[in-house]
Every structure is written in structure tokens, then in C-alpha cells.
Amino acid sequence: MKEILTTENLTKFFGDFKAVDSVSFSLHEGTITSLIGPNGAGKTTLLNMLSGVIRPTHGKIYFMDKDVTGLPPHKIVKMGVARGFQLLCICNNLTTLDNVRIAVLSHMGRIRRVFSPIDRDREAYQKALEILKTFGLDEKKDLLARDLPHGDKKLLDVAMAFALEPKLILLDEPTSGVSTSEKGKIMSTIEKVIRERGITALIVEHDMDVVFSYSDRILVMHEGKLIADGKPEEIKSDKKIESVLLGVG
Amino acid sequence: MDGLFYGSILYLVASGLTLIFGVANILNLAHGAFYMLGAYVAAILIKLMINTPYAVIAFPLAAAVVGLTGIAIERGFIKWIYEKDYTYQLLLTFGLSLVLSDVVRITFGTEPIYVTKLYAHAGAIDVLGNPYPVYNLIVIGLAFLIGCLLWAMMSKTRIGKVIRACALDREMSEGIGINTSRVFALAFLIGTALAGISGALVAPQSAAMLGMDADALIQSFIVIVIGGVGSMKGALIGALIIGLIRAFGIALFPEIELAISYLVMAIVLLVRPQGLFGREYRAA
Amino acid sequence: MKTKVNQVTNRLPSFIGIIVSLVGLFCIPMLGSSYYDFLFSLALIYSIWALGYNLLFGYTGLLSFGHGAFFGLGAYTVAMLVTKFSFKPFLPVIGIAVLVTTFLGAIIGYLCVRYTEVYFALLTLAFSMFFYALVFKLYYWTGGSDGIGVRPPDLFGLRFSAIEYPAYYYYITLVFFLISVYIGWRIVNSPFGKALQAIRDNPLKAEAIGIPVRRYKWYAFIISTAYSGLAGALYAPLFGHVVPDLFHFSLAGEVLFATLLGGYTTFLGPIIGGIVFTVAKRYITAVTIYWPLVLGALLVAVTLFFPQGIVGTIYSLLRRTGAKGGG
Numbered sequence A: 001m002k003e004i005l006t007t008e009n010l011t012k013f014f015g016d017f018k019a020v021d022s023v024s025f026s027l028h029e030g031t032i033t034s035l036i037g038p039n040g041a042g043k044t045t046l047l048n049m050l051s052g053v054i055r056p057t058h059g060k061i062y063f064m065d066k067d068v069t070g071l072p073p074h075k076i077v078k079m080g081v082a083r084g085f086q087l088l089c090i091c092n093n094l095t096t097l098d099n100v101r102i103a104v105l106s107h108m109g110r111i112r113r114v115f116s117p118i119d120r121d122r123e124a125y126q127k128a129l130e131i132l133k134t135f136g137l138d139e140k141k142d143l144l145a146r147d148l149p150h151g152d153k154k155l156l157d158v159a160m161a162f163a164l165e166p167k168l169i170l171l172d173e174p175t176s177g178v179s180t181s182e183k184g185k186i187m188s189t190i191e192k193v194i195r196e197r198g199i200t201a202l203i204v205e206h207d208m209d210v211v212f213s214y215s216d217r218i219l220v221m222h223e224g225k226l227i228a229d230g231k232p233e234e235i236k237s238d239k240k241i242e243s244v245l246l247g248v249g
Numbered sequence B: 001m002d003g004l005f006y007g008s009i010l011y012l013v014a015s016g017l018t019l020i021f022g023v024a025n026i027l028n029l030a031h032g033a034f035y036m037l038g039a040y041v042a043a044i045l046i047k048l049m050i051n052t053p054y055a056v057i058a059f060p061l062a063a064a065v066v067g068l069t070g071i072a073i074e075r076g077f078i079k080w081i082y083e084k085d086y087t088y089q090l091l092l093t094f095g096l097s098l099v100l101s102d103v104v105r106i107t108f109g110t111e112p113i114y115v116t117k118l119y120a121h122a123g124a125i126d127v128l129g130n131p132y133p134v135y136n137l138i139v140i141g142l143a144f145l146i147g148c149l150l151w152a153m154m155s156k157t158r159i160g161k162v163i164r165a166c167a168l169d170r171e172m173s174e175g176i177g178i179n180t181s182r183v184f185a186l187a188f189l190i191g192t193a194l195a196g197i198s199g200a201l202v203a204p205q206s207a208a209m210l211g212m213d214a215d216a217l218i219q220s221f222i223v224i225v226i227g228g229v230g231s232m233k234g235a236l237i238g239a240l241i242i243g244l245i246r247a248f249g250i251a252l253f254p255e256i257e258l259a260i261s262y263l264v265m266a267i268v269l270l271v272r273p274q275g276l277f278g279r280e281y282r283a284a
Numbered sequence C: 001m002k003t004k005v006n007q008v009t010n011r012l013p014s015f016i017g018i019i020v021s022l023v024g025l026f027c028i029p030m031l032g033s034s035y036y037d038f039l040f041s042l043a044l045i046y047s048i049w050a051l052g053y054n055l056l057f058g059y060t061g062l063l064s065f066g067h068g069a070f071f072g073l074g075a076y077t078v079a080m081l082v083t084k085f086s087f088k089p090f091l092p093v094i095g096i097a098v099l100v101t102t103f104l105g106a107i108i109g110y111l112c113v114r115y116t117e118v119y120f121a122l123l124t125l126a127f128s129m130f131f132y133a134l135v136f137k138l139y140y141w142t143g144g145s146d147g148i149g150v151r152p153p154d155l156f157g158l159r160f161s162a163i164e165y166p167a168y169y170y171y172i173t174l175v176f177f178l179i180s181v182y183i184g185w186r187i188v189n190s191p192f193g194k195a196l197q198a199i200r201d202n203p204l205k206a207e208a209i210g211i212p213v214r215r216y217k218w219y220a221f222i223i224s225t226a227y228s229g230l231a232g233a234l235y236a237p238l239f240g241h242v243v244p245d246l247f248h249f250s251l252a253g254e255v256l257f258a259t260l261l262g263g264y265t266t267f268l269g270p271i272i273g274g275i276v277f278t279v280a281k282r283y284i285t286a287v288t289i290y291w292p293l294v295l296g297a298l299l300v301a302v303t304l305f306f307p308q309g310i311v312g313t314i315y316s317l318l319r320r321t322g323a324k325g326g327g
Helices: A043-051 A073-079 A096-107 A122-134 A150-163 A180-197 A208-214 A232-237 A239-248 B002-024 B031-048 B053-076 B086-108 B116-121 B134-156 B158-168 B170-175 B180-202 B212-227 B232-252 B254-271 C015-031 C034-059 C067-084 C090-112 C117-137 C166-188 C191-201 C203-208 C213-239 C249-262 C268-287 C291-305 C309-320
Strands: A003-014 A017-028 A032-036 A058-063 A081-084 A168-172 A200-204 A217-222 A225-230 B124-127 B130-133
Touching: A003 A043, A003 A200, A017 A043, A017 A058, A017 A200, A032 A043, A032 A180, A032 A208, A043 A081, A043 A168, A043 A200, A073 A081, A073 C203, A081 A150, A096 A122, A096 A150, A096 C191, A122 A150, A150 A168, A150 A180, A150 C203, A180 A208, A208 A232, A217 A232, A217 A239, A225 A232, A225 A239, B002 B031, B002 B134, B002 B158, B002 B180, B002 B212, B002 B232, B031 B053, B031 B086, B031 B180, B031 B212, B053 B086, B053 B180, B086 B212, B086 C117, B086 C249, B086 C291, B124 B134, B130 B134, B134 B158, B134 B180, B134 B232, B158 B170, B158 B180, B170 B180, B180 B212, B212 B232, B212 B254, B212 C117, B232 B254, B254 C117, C015 C034, C015 C166, C034 C067, C034 C166, C034 C191, C034 C213, C034 C249, C034 C268, C067 C090, C067 C117, C067 C213, C067 C249, C090 C117, C090 C213, C117 C249, C166 C191, C166 C213, C191 C203, C191 C213, C203 C213, C249 C268, C249 C291, C249 C309, C268 C291, C268 C309
Parallel strands: A017 A225, A032 A200, A032 A217, A081 A168, A168 A200
Antiparallel strands: A003 A017, A003 A058, A217 A225, B124 B130
16 A cells, blocks of 8 residues: 655744654555544644644655645645644635635636636536535535534535545544534544545544544654554553543543 | 934834734724824923923823823723724724824814924033934933833733733633733823823924824834834834934935835845744734 | 624625616716716726725735825826826826736735735835835925826827816726726636635635635735726826825725725625715815814724625625525
8 A cells, every 4th residue: 555645753843842743654545544642742733734834843744755845735735635624714704615616616726717707617516516415515505604503614624625636634623512413423424535535534533432433543642742653453452542642631 | 323312212102002012902003193192282282381491291291191092092992893803903093093183183283383492492412522412312311211111010010910911811811810901901001102202202303293193103113013013122122223224314315214114124024024022923 | 703804795786776877877977067077987986996905805805004005106107107208198098007006016915915914904004105205205206295287198189188078088987997897796706706705714724725825815916906006097187186195094094994885795885885985075075174084083983883884784684684695
């Protein structure tokens, strides 16, 4: 199985604070990897570096054998990496449909069109509608995004990422703030799409039940360092890790 | 030397602006108008009392008038938009600046008011072989004094700590029981009073005239950009830099004096967007 | 939670409403009074200006205090071309003015869009005042505080003075207005237009879906400067005189207010705002010399109590009574 993403000694300092400390790992194509760890372990910072939102202080990131360290987000997106956010990140004043539609148009390279009416692009509309259907949002397509219930907003955030037809998707707590009953539904939808399209995924998650139900592999971070990297069974039985997660998280 | 004078005036008005922005997160576009108000009030008062030694009362009085106006405006208008998008605060203070500067125009007329008598009265003394106006020296000294008082207040007194806490984190401060609303009002009071006194102090040296508000606002902004927003130290250094630039500029190349200030600001923005002592990174 | 400035709709009034307005606009000169011709020419100019301005403000979420300067640049370019350089052909003059303004707008915009929010606004303010001071300093070229008188340009061989032919000037302005509105309409309904709104709502997410945020902000800035330049260019022959005050930030306050008054949350708002503002200003300045005071006070009032503006409020009411949905 090919390695689609590799990091080498990825490090990030904020002033004197070492948020991420020499993290090295590889993701294999088509796998779902969970990134877990207590709060403040550096998971979101790692994701920020991988998606180009912030630049690493040291270290390298290779995506599909190309060095993407320090590239700005929109360039990384063009290479096939998409991102979902921890805190809600959608365009509140656009409709649900439009949120996904602009992602679709961006992926199709049509977002820069200045004179053609957006509604005339049937192809983009259809694609957006399909994605909405996959995530169960098509009934609400004309609602303004800010009027959606919380769980749907999270799904929209993720749906926009999927609209980019990425090869690698980075999700940051896709089920946070969602009621337990909905969590299962959301995660299974996400997992289904990922598996169907052979997307590689790195998912930050706190809910251990969720993590163990779908992960091919688990990475554990603590205080900026990667302290474990292995299969779910290995991680589950590791008492040291358990204490780390229970102790602080 | 003149650079120090300009710098002192600028420091006072800019520190007021940065205080308000640092604490209440409001960029007071009306700040220049407060400066102008201070100049006019002081000028009128001085004219009234020109032949008495009590003329110096004009300065603190002007500062007080401006400070009270500031707090009135804050309570009456500004407090409604604290929680709103930055756009509202800019629009509001912009509108207020138009109102305030026109009120000044209506009240005091369109002609500049000169009170150079007081300036000349202070005389000149020898500095490094050249005569230098005593007035300027007094202003420099005063600015220094006020600066020290501000520093002392901020770091030593309880109220100073409260202000700094609010500046750093409003929510946290509210969480520990600080009445942030009152702190903001206080910041406005001090900030606008600073603008008022700097305007008052500059009046005898040049004049109280219309249009000085825009000039002061832009210059203060440039100073804050260079020094870093929310930083009193930055306001001081920035003001000195701009003051010196102005002094040299006017002496050597009057035409480009304006451009140099902008140039320095542009360079600072490109090289170190948060200013010399600023804490936030503000590039898009 | 900070409440953000928002944009809701490109909705237009019904087809009939549009036809009626167009007919109305065409009929203005038939009222027979050159006063109205002047007034409405100016109103349309302000509408063009506000429309372009709102592309930056309402749609992209960038508040600029510098667009008075671009208006002034357009006006001064026209003035200098016809008066100082005796270059009179009307359409090329307007064209050059727009190009010059857009070019400078591109440079200034490039510097300003690197900064967010408050700093962006202040930078635009600073640049505008820089031009203001510059216009005074270069008095050999710009006439300093006296400004420049604008000689009438040539249109198709006709000495096209707005004073002699107010109705014709109005119709020409109307043509430019309609073209500007049409172009603006196409832009806001395009993918690019939606991208701008996405940038306004959530620049992080916009970037995350592949939109080059800074570059698009720059484009929006450039387009808005072009509109301002056009408005200024049309203004110069109408007024016959240009003065440095055009660059002062208080003029920027006018376009800002017109946009707010009309309703920045809509496409139609700034257009209506431009017209209403111009008419209102005429009447207000006729009865009082305290125009800045009134403008400032109105701005404060609208910001505090009426931020949705005329059209925004109307749409809100319509939506609440369940009329046809927006989108």
C-alpha cells in the first residue's frame, strides 16, 4: 500500500511554547487513521500544518511524494487535501446548497468565473445536490446555513470538504458538540463515503467508541509528541496510553 | 529638538488612541476630533485669561472637558456596539467624528484661533548654543511626566491592573468579577483626555484650526502601526520616530515630509506587521 | 458571539417593478427642468459609486474609508485631461479616467488587502488622506485648493457641456448607470460573487475549499475602484469643477452612508441608497450649512437603529410576512 502522506520531524513553536514536537508518521492510501490525545496535545496544530493554515517551524510534509511544507491552504487543496474544522466552519449567510456548490465550483476550477450566472451551471448544481443527498442535507438545501441544526452544520462542514473530491481528508472532531444518538449516524455516513471512494482519512476524535469502531490505525499525541502509532488492538491494550488519555483528557 | 516636541504631542494623543483600542477594542475614529476640541477649548480659555498667570489652567480644563465629552459619548453611543462586528464601531465612531468636528466648527467658527502670545511669553533659552522655546521644553517635560504617571498607574495601581486585565481578556475579566463596562468607560475617559490635552498643548505653538483632527488621526494611526497596537511603550517609540521624521523632514525637504511618515509605516507593515511592540499578528 | 455583518440576497423586485423604474428613469428629463436633470444625474452617479462600493463592503466584507479618493481620482483625471491637456473626446476621457483610477486602485488595494478588518479600513483612510495632501502639494498640476475648472468635453463633435445640455448629459449618465448595474448584476450572481460572500462569511473556510482569498479580495477591491473612478469621471463634467475635498475622508463617508441607507445586505440597496441620498442631501444642504453634522448624525442613527437600510428592512418585512423567498 502506498504512502500518501509522510511527515518528518514536524515541529511547531509558538514563541517558546512547543506545540508540536518532532512528529513523524506516514499514512497509507485508503486507510482511516484516528488521531487521539488529551486536550492541548497539539492535534489541531498538527492538522493546521498539514492543511497549510500555519507553517511548521521545523520538519517536512510530503504529500504524494511532493514536498508541500509551508504551502498556503488553497494550493494544498488543489493537490487533493481537504479539511474539516473543529469549531464550526461554514459560511453562515449562504444557503446549504451554496456552501457545497462553491466547494464544487472551486474544485472544478470554475469559481473564478465572473460573468456567468451561477445558477446556469447545471453540472455544478447536480454535483452539489448529490453530495447533499449523501449527507442527508438535500431537503434543507435552500436553508441558510446558520439556520441549520448543529449536527447538520457539522455535516455541512464535512460535506464541503468532500465536495473537493480529495485524496486525503483531515477531519477535526467531526462529532464534537453532537448528541450521542446522532454521532453514530454522522460517523457512519462519513465512513461510508470515505470507504466508497477510497479516500485516505486522518480524523481527530475524542470519543473512544467512535475511534475504535472504524479506525484502521491510531496515532496518539501527548504534549506535542507522538507517543504511539499502531493498530487499534495494540493501542487498546496499552496501559500506559490508557493512563495518559484518562489522566488528562 | 523640534522632533521631541512633535513627538511629545504625538505620544500623548497616540497613547490615548492605543489605550482605547487596547482595552475596549474600539478604534476611535473620532479621536482626532477630540484632539481638535481640546485645542479649541484651551485656545478660548487662554484668550480669556491671557493677561493673567492663571492661563495655564486652560490645559487641564481642556483635558477635563474633552474627557467628559468622551465619556458622555461612550456611555451614550459606543457602549451599544461593544459586542458587535468591528464594522459597527468604525461606522459609529466615523459618524461621531463628523458630528464632533462640525460641532467644533459651529461653536468656534471657521477661522483658526491663535494664542501665540502665551507661547512667546514663555521665552527662549539656550540649548546647545541655539535659542529654543521654553514652551516646547515644558511640553516635552509634561509629556514625560504624564507618560510616567500612566506607566505608574498601569503597573502599580490596582486600577491599572484591572485595565490591563480587561485589555488582555475581556471574558476572563468579567468572569472574575470585573465590571468591564466601567473599565471601558474609564479607558475612554483617560484616552480622550489625553487627546484633549495634547491638542491643548499644541494650540499655542501653532493654532486651533479646522482640519487638525484628520491630521492627528492619521498621524496617531501611523504611530500606533509602528509602535504596535495596545502598547504604550510602542506609542512612545513610534511617536518619537515620527516626531523626529517630521522635524527633519520639515527642515530639509518640506515636500516629502508627509511621504516619509507613510513610507515608514508601509515599511513597518511589510516587515513587522504587529509593530515594534505589538502582540497580535494582524495580516490577512 | 459577535454578530457579523451579513449579506442575504440578490433578489430583485418583480419584473414589473423593474420596468416601472426604468420608465421612470427615462422620463426624468421630460419633467422639463434642468434642475431635476442635474439632480438625477448626480443621483445615478452616486448609485454607480455605491454599487461598486458595496461589492467590496456588503459582498466581500471589507470596509474602506478610501473610496472618496478613487472618486476624486476619476474626477481629477477628467479635469486634467480636458482642461490642462485639452484632450476633449468624452468617451476616451472617461475611459482613461477609469483606467487610471483602476490602476492606482490595484496598487493600493494590493497593499491594503494584506490586512484585516480594522487595519484595512485605516489603511484605506490613510491612503485617501495621502492623496488629499498630495493634491494640495502638487498645486501646479492640480490647482491646489482652488481645484480645476472642467471645460466641456466633446461628444461626437458636440461641445458637450452639462450646463447647455443637461438632458443629454442625464441620458449619457443613465446609459453608464444601466451598463454598470448590468455588469454588477452579472458579477454578484457569478461563482466569483459567491466566492466573495464566502470570504466575507468565513475566510478560513473559503481558503480551505481552495479559494485564493487574498487574491479575490484584491479583485473585488479593483472592481470597486473602477466603479468609483467611473462615478468620479462622470461627476467632473457635470459639476464643472473639481476640488481637493473630493479626496477627504468625509466624502468617503457619503458613499458609505448611501450604501448603508439603501441597505448593504442587498444588491438593490446601494442603488436606491445613492438616489435617496443625493436627493436628501440636496434638500438638507438647502436649509442648513451644517451638512457634516447632519451626515454624521444620520450615520450614527442608521448604524445604531437601522443597519439594514431601506431595502434590507423591506425585504426583512416581506420575508416575515411569508412573501416569495429570497436567495
